[in-house]
Amino acid sequence: MISNNTTSSETRDVVILGSGCSGLTAAIYAARSNLKPLVLEGHEPGGQLSITTLVENFPGWPEGIQGPELIENMKKQATRFGAELRMAHLNSVDLSVSPFRLTLGKDTVLARTLVIASGASARWLNLPSEQALIGHGVSSCATCDGFFASGKEIAVIGGGDSAMEEALFLSRFASKVTLINRTDRFRASPIMLERAQAHSSIEFLTSTVVEEVLGVEEKDVKGLRLRNTAEDREFVLPVSFMFLGIGHIPNAQAFRGMVDLDEDGYILAQDDVHCTLNGKAIPGLFACGDIKDRKYRQAITAAGSGCMAALEVERFLEEQGR
Numbered sequence: 001m002i003s004n005n006t007t008s009s010e011t012r013d014v015v016i017l018g019s020g021c022s023g024l025t026a027a028i029y030a031a032r033s034n035l036k037p038l039v040l041e042g043h044e045p046g047g048q049l050s051i052t053t054l055v056e057n058f059p060g061w062p063e064g065i066q067g068p069e070l071i072e073n074m075k076k077q078a079t080r081f082g083a084e085l086r087m088a089h090l091n092s093v094d095l096s097v098s099p100f101r102l103t104l105g106k107d108t109v110l111a112r113t114l115v116i117a118s119g120a121s122a123r124w125l126n127l128p129s130e131q132a133l134i135g136h137g138v139s140s141c142a143t144c145d146g147f148f149a150s151g152k153e154i155a156v157i158g159g160g161d162s163a164m165e166e167a168l169f170l171s172r173f174a175s176k177v178t179l180i181n182r183t184d185r186f187r188a189s190p191i192m193l194e195r196a197q198a199h200s201s202i203e204f205l206t207s208t209v210v211e212e213v214l215g216v217e218e219k220d221v222k223g224l225r226l227r228n229t230a231e232d233r234e235f236v237l238p239v240s241f242m243f244l245g246i247g248h249i250p251n252a253q254a255f256r257g258m259v260d261l262d263e264d265g266y267i268l269a270q271d272d273v274h275c276t277l278n279g280k281a282i283p284g285l286f287a288c289g290d291i292k293d294r295k296y297r298q299a300i301t302a303a304g305s306g307c308m309a310a311l312e313v314e315r316f317l318e319e320q321g322r
């Protein structure tokens with residue numbers, strides 16, 4: 001069932017934070033094991049798939065499927081088996097007690113097991129025109145959407161390793177890749193920068209920022225209005241796609257100091273799913289999806305880790321005699 005109401009205090013065997021691909025897969029598996037999981041949808045219900053248009057690389061959909069439709073299907077599948085989805089935002093969490101204590105506004109939920117599946121948010125330029133064209137030629141995932149850029153001229157924004165990786169990958173499809181960096185210095189490692197600079201299909205624009213993405217009325221990217229900051233000169237670059245290569249922000253801020261994180265804030269998971277503190281596993285606490293995956297960040301890998309987390313939840317509760 002889907003509920004918008006909470007009680008003042010309740011105890012659940014399984015609570016899942018996040019309703020993206022990993023969280024909903026965990027919910028499906030946990031619900032089919034009759035664990036009646038509670039899924040807290042958070043501030044980005046559906047995760048990054050909810051702002052994705054056509055998904056063509058998720059197995060079982062030969063003609064592709066719209067991202068929001070895929071998420072909605074997963075929600076229906078989870079609730080069919082007894083999962084409860086709740087629109088709620090996590091205010092605070094206490095992992096030092098058992099069950100874990102989650103504060104949701106005025107309400108408290110106690111969780112015997114907790115699955116952190118709150119994902120990672122792409123970094124954007126936060127231009128109104130960019131936001132209006134996400135899924136219509138503006139993307140933060142080259143491996144997800146690169147195929148759609150086949151034979152077209154495109155732009156990649158950024159100057160770090162992520163941008164170089166995106167540009168090199170997209171050069172397989174695009175007729176031309178223009179990599180746009182806001183300064184004349186690059187954060188990328190020397191080897192990644194050299195590879196991109198040596199590629200015949202990749203050109204560089206430095207000391208350049210995006211002022212506007214053109215094509216909002218047409219709902220299709222038509223070009224970029226750029227400004228060279230060194231010369232204070234504006235010009236238009238005709239491209240059909242703009243890919244953001246400026247990284248992601250893991251949504252793990254609420255757990256800082258409570259679980260082990262890497263230098264960029266991703267959860268460090270032991271055996272892929274077990275959360276740790278000072279290298280020691282925290283009983284009953286698991287993570288899955290993009291909040292711990294800085295390498296692949298695909299819907300199918302998120303789903304796979306959600307399955308793993310749910311299976312570990314089931315084993316843990318069995319060991320506890322529940």
